[in-house]
Amino acid sequence: MSSRLSPRAKVLLYGTLCVLAIPFVFPTWWMVTSSVKPVSEIFAFPPSLIPTSVSFAGYREAFATQPFARQYLNSAYIALVVTFGTLAVSSLAGYAFARIRFRGQNALFLVVLLGLLIPSEVTIVPLFRMFNAAGMVDTHWPLILVPILGAPSVLATFIMRQFFIALPVELEEAARLDGLGRFATFWRIALPLSRPALGAVSIFTFLHSWNLYLEPIVFLSTPEKFTLPQALTQFVDAYGGPMWNIQLSAASLTAIPVLVVFVIAQRQFIEGLAHTGLKG
Template sequence: MSLRAKTAVYGLLCVLALPFLFPTWWMVTSSVKPLSEVFAFPPTLFPSSVSFQAYRDVFTLQPFAQQYFNSMYIALAVTVGTLAVSSLAGYAFARIRFPGANVLFLVILTGLLIPSEVTIVPLFQMFHSWGMIDTHWPLILVPILGAPSVLATFIMRQFFLALPGELEEAARMDGLGRFAIFSRIALPLARPALGAVAIFTFLHSWNLYLEPIVFLSTAEKFTLPQALTQFVDAYGGPMWNVQLSAASLTAIPVLVIFVIAQRQFIEGLAHTGLKG
């Protein structure tokens, strides 16, 4: 491709990226604007004056640091748990032949068809009977054992199906058992799929909103999506500059993780047949 063609392609890509980048740019710049300038029309690309008072208000009006920590450790716990469950289940469905495997896998996949709103009431009753309401346990256990883990299991199964069977046969000849083959050979080769699953899972847990508002009632235990709705004035109206500041802080881990793991994310989708 010639230099002129490359320049044209990159220029077109930059133009197409503007609709996706502008909302993020507006969010970040509006978080340091005066409140009267947030909804100015036409929207301003740069604030006339910069103030970080809204960022200070984020931590004084709510226990935002604690809420930030809550979301972070819950998302990490869910990600690690989902990786463990989905990799084991995906390997079992891909490599172990047992009666009814396909039927069982089809039954598990139907979990993706059930909206979370349908199961939220029985889940609330179940966790209430276990004394886990207003704790973080439902936010950890439900994603690991629910629909997000089903999608992760499907991705891992598709990846393990694509691995050459000769690798396992050679490992068996060397005296390795089933779990040793999984942990020493299959799992290290599955890094691209694990990266894709990790990003999917972390984003889902980080952005979870319905379950926190159902299971949590104490401000110190809130997660970030729930906390963002609490920045209101004395009349119940939204404090836009404070909310935008909190939203900007909330977006940082997502951007960092995607930048770090984007190569594994793309490779994982390519190996599992989920390319767009």
């Protein structure tokens, strides 16, 4: 579409997009640049877009003040495990709801979707009692099991189901004629074709796990086991006031994996969401 526009229209279009992007880009730019500013310059008015003096002391102190490297590793491995676990559960469940016909299928799928309507705050107390009885409090197991078997996996199952419904049935029928069973058809035919949907599920699952805050503050109490959202609240001085340069440095480091994941899988994310509503 953009190739058919005149040069003047292209300039106007890109200029408008740049202006509209300012409210989204400016906070991130301010966070990154302020992380290398002196504390006195962070809240200067008007705010400076480019720091007059650069100091990386905040980044060094972020790792010296608390076990930030360990907390970073905690968030990384939990997010990866949750992402792969959700992909496994949602792809199998979505394929089953899309291709296997059984009595009460639609009613069961509706019950599964109702899980999206239940706020996490409602279930956090029963979950705490359950994990406490199992001896899993102050471990990472609740942060792994709850997202894989909870609302994020429900949304992922819905996306995968819609994508598999949109796939031509003839592809799987041809595989059946070649002697492939149900699981082999799923593994060799359906799953490789669902890369756009898998990309979409991977992005929002990774982001949800990476930014998870309520569950960590409920289930974790040992600083070495904290995840990043919980760790960011611990950069305070002796009077409980925030250490802004250290917090901004830690927050800038926290945002890097999010940007990397989105840049790598943004095309699959858009294609996956585009296929979600093709058929019902």
